[in-house]
Amino acid sequence: MLNERTGVPPHDCEECPIRHRAVCARCESDELEQLDGIKYYRKYEAGQTVIWSGDRMDFVGSVVSGIASLTQTMEDGRTQMVGLLLPSDFVGRPGRATAAYDVVATTDIVMCCFRKAPFEEMMVRTPHIAQRLLEMTLDELDAAREWMLVLGRKTAREKIASLLSIIARRDASVNARPDKSEIVFDLPLTREAMADYLGLTLETVSRQISALRKDGVIALEGKRHVTVPDMTRLLEEAGDDADGGVFA
Amino acid sequence: MLNERTGVPPHDCEECPIRHRAVCARCESDELEQLDGIKYYRKYEAGQTVIWSGDRMDFVGSVVSGIASLTQTMEDGRTQMVGLLLPSDFVGRPGRATAAYDVVATTDIVMCCFRKAPFEEMMVRTPHIAQRLLEMTLDELDAAREWMLVLGRKTAREKIASLLSIIARRDASVNARPDKSEIVFDLPLTREAMADYLGLTLETVSRQISALRKDGVIALEGKRHVTVPDMTRLLEEAGDDADGGVFA
DNA sequence: CGCTTATTTGACGTTCCTCAATATCCGTGG
């Protein structure tokens, strides 16, 4: 039976798809029970804004399914995506009253939200949560720094190849195909969202994707379905070491 | 008396200039004593590399004085600075064996180092350290995201103005001059380091600084000594909201 | 004072952006 208000079925934490990767990953069952008491699910449709920058935050939470983006906007409308929130990623900053960024659902998403005050209280008492949050924050910091190199020093073509590599790598861990060297995935982002992520215009994104297709680095079916015949080649195009990581 | 090996005078933590901002900020005196047992000071000269990316890390630590930079380099030599380490900033990642970035002393620096294994052990037992580290990491993540907007969406002129604003803001908290609206500081970075921070070439950095000088946004004495007659103007040039923060 | 390094400036080329037109996709209703 669905929860009428949120349209989301209540979950048992033990069966939660992000149980072992989210902020609650290290929690014992008694700790999960406590979290259960302050949690609720919310669903957002693709395109919906979850949080506006500057708004008061009364919750923090985890992305359970779907993809959301974290963006900053300048007064004149220029926008830069500063984070891509995948399942298990954490939203909100304990100890901060207002949101620093816009959070927008890129696909339909489900979030597991915790009321902020009780969550913060619990963090003080529960090292398992604070430890995991530190670990996740350090990972995000690494990802942000990786992205600074992409934004600051890579060409448009390399930027696109970098983004495709990241998406491919993520999907590979889910849709692993040991039999094929070929990688296949759907782009979860519009050309405009890709442009906002990469610090480009959507026209440049489109042109570079066309160029990569023409050069045989990728193949497209429709606008969103991508095939990578040779991952090593894509990584070379991204300007990265062709080794290391999942595809080594 | 100086320590012969490191050339650094031993400090009492209570008198440490970064006592209340570094990773040890929340520690009680008994905790400081424990830290004291695993700490040592090291000094590096401007230009010296503190850590090479990929190297084994046997310590973590705090910058006590001076400025260091965190950089990433691509195979073909393109480099991007991904962090500027100011006094009290933390170096190294607990739980990681090798360095992810190059750390280079931009000015002469003194570091307070902790042997890694005992520090990690202590973190588990000492919530005060883990809490403070989480807070600092969240701040760094915010700074990194701020910088992603600069790298991805700002023009060369705005980038320079942004960097000057940040340095000015930092110095303002130290050399506050309530009597003057004028802000004066020394650039701690070469043109090349500025370029690496901003994702520009050093020629473009030089040209934009000249342009800002010609337009009266800043004044220069020598190459490094900067005067900002009107901070609001500089913030406008940076593309930021002219209000909020220290200079509101 | 001469040497080395940092910085500025100039001329020119390339990349990416802007503006504009066209094409494609996808959901909706006939």
Place this chain on the structure above:
DNA sequence: CCACGGATATTGAGGAACGTCAAATAAGCG
């Protein structure tokens, strides 16, 4: 099932911003 309309994506032409290469100037240091 197909036609229509709005959103999304592609493609083209021209321009602006920034990078590259090269030379001149200034600054710091012995």
